[in-house]
Amino acid sequence: MSIRTTITLDDDVAARLKEESRLRGVPFRKLLNDVLRRGLQGAKTSRVQSPFKIAPVDLGTFTGMNYDNTSSLIEHDEGDVWR
Numbered sequence: 510m511s512i513r514t515t516i517t518l519d520d521d522v523a524a525r526l527k528e529e530s531r532l533r534g535v536p537f538r539k540l541l542n543d544v545l546r547r548g549l550q551g552a553k554t555s556r557v558q559s560p561f562k563i564a565p566v567d568l569g570t571f572t573g574m575n576y577d578n579t580s581s582l583i584e585h586d587e588g589d590v591w592r
Contacts, residue, residue: 518526530540575581 526537526540526544530537533540570576574585
């Protein structure tokens with residue numbers, strides 16, 4: 510079943526669709542439907558993804574190390590030639 514409707518496209522979108530239609534050698538209507546299907550499919554899959562979560566891990570501490578002084582931490586690991 511097809512539905513005939515009128516849509517208003519921005520000039521840049523219409524130009525890109527017309528150019529792509531010409532390059533692919535497919536009718537404008539078919540290209541527009543394909544682009545809309547892909548866009549709707551992408552919107553559907555992005556909704557079902559679970560949010561990204563980071564699980565904290567305790568790395569422990571080392572006696573005598575000042576974790577606020579990054580220069581001393583680098584010097585401890587790499588020696589004083591790192592500068």
